[in-house]
Amino acid sequence: MSLPTTSSRRTGGVVPVLAFTGIVVAVMQTLLVPVIKDLPELLDTAPSDATWVLTATLLAGAVSTPIMGRLGDLAGKRRMLLASLAVMVVGSLICGFTDNLLVMIAGRALQGFAMGAIPLGIGLMRDMLPPEKLGSAMALMSSSIGVGGGLALPLAALVAQHADWHALFFGAAGLGVVAIALTLAFVPESPLRAPGRFDLAGAIGLSAGLVLLLLPITKGSDWGWGSGTTLALFAAALVVLVAWGVMELRLKAPLVDLRTSARREVLLTNLASIMVGVAFYAISLVLPQLLQLPTATGYGLGQSMVVAGLCVAPLGLTMMLTAPVYARLSARFGPKITLILGMLIIAVGYGAGLGLMSAAWQTIIISVVIGAGIGLAYSSLPALIIGAVDPSETGAANGLNTLMRSIGTSVSSAVIGMVLANTADHVGGVAIPTMHGFRVAFLIATGAVVGGVVLAVFLPGRRAAAVQLRASSEEDAGLARAEEALAAFRGRVLDPAGVPVPRAKVTLIDRRGRQAGAALTDADGSYSLSVPDGGAYVLAATAPGHAPHASSATHHGAPGPVPLDLPLTPVTEQVR
Incomplete structure (x- = not known):
């Protein structure tokens, strides 16, 4: 007879290794930011077609995140984490050996599967770590996307400026292999499993609905927001997602427990996550362009690709430094207050940015302030989700929350991209973003986080959470009495x-x-x-x-x- 076993290894290396995997995922996401404007020439294709290299990763990441989270709950979070990283490595190698657009898009889609590592890592931390270490560990894991993105920008720019751009993909593959090796060596498998089977029909339905929704969001500015294609895809997404939701509500073990997701604390947290995602991506779209525009425009700062990356890097570094600060604030005031504080700091950063765009050092200040706010906000989200769901639902619930952030970044990319395009000046057939467009983008981000603050205000506070806990305890007592029979x-x-x-x-x-x-x-x-x-x-x-x-x-x-x-x-x- 085969008995369950557990690893005898210490869990001391779990937090740094899982945080490293999150940074690897972020590096994969921001890999091509320094060469975005050169992609049409590098791939010998039209600019509208070259954007699919970025869109494919976004779509694959959004689709795979809740699926990998649910598979982790059922089959093992460490196992699915390794699978996500392995698919990313394969995708990176495919991209590293090709200049063909379609092959590149396929490789980038495989890279997008790495997004599942974030909710899986958070789930592993919950299953293994003692309560006193869990808060700061989840904060570090949740903010690792910003950390990796901030650190990757200058490094990727340096590589792209001085070497063949394919080296970016080989570097990503190498980081993925290191993450796999460290996970195998230091991260034991969680013993916790959710009951039920994998909902294949639900996965197909959710995938189809998300693709139909995110495709027009990401490509609407190219196709036209009022075009027949864009409107037809939005309508199809609505039909598919409604039918999917009806089907999920009838299943005993659905891919996404919509009843749990409809709880006030879960629903409001996910909606606030969309707003934080919008704010997070706006600065990544605006500052690198502002820094690299020539001074002849009258407002461009004329910096090199590498210097622009270094000016934005403090965004990620500050997010990393806020993880221990979050743990202290959350322990004293609770994750709700920390989330509100983080979003208010983001709003202050974007508000200040409206008047601080005339020198490179000013963009560094903006990056630091907004990075601190995003670090606090992102760190609060998994704590709020985990506090509202059953331990066996951790992977799927955090996968859904990560998906909400991805939808926020998708919306941010589409809306701000449209704003910058519609306000651009055309010089010699080249569209040059204007300062007016940059400021409108910052106003959109500010409005998003203000909306997030309004949503967060209605989250249950500590007193309400205590009442919920007492109610849960009374319910458990009733169940215990029933079990006596x-x-x-x-x-x-x-x-x-x-x-x-x-x-x-x-x-x-x-x-x-x-x-x-x-x-x-x-x-x-x-x-x-x-x-x-x-x-x-x-x-x-x-x-x-x-x-x-x-x-x-x-x-x-x-x-x-x-x-x-x-x-x-x-x-x-x-x-x-």
């Missing part, structure tokens, strides 16, 4: 000193070696597992940092619980 095993998982082991997985295995049930222990180490009928069973307990343990037990099938405590020995004690 059921045949079950009940007890606690304890270490040799009698200290409870929270978040340990207890698996019930019948005499044929099949899993008959599973449960995760509460904060006091308690568990309860109902049995299908009387007979001999094995209860296997596993937890990170502990040696697995299995105990034989018999239940006669009569109503009521059979008490059974399970011991788990820390690995360090076994070594002694």
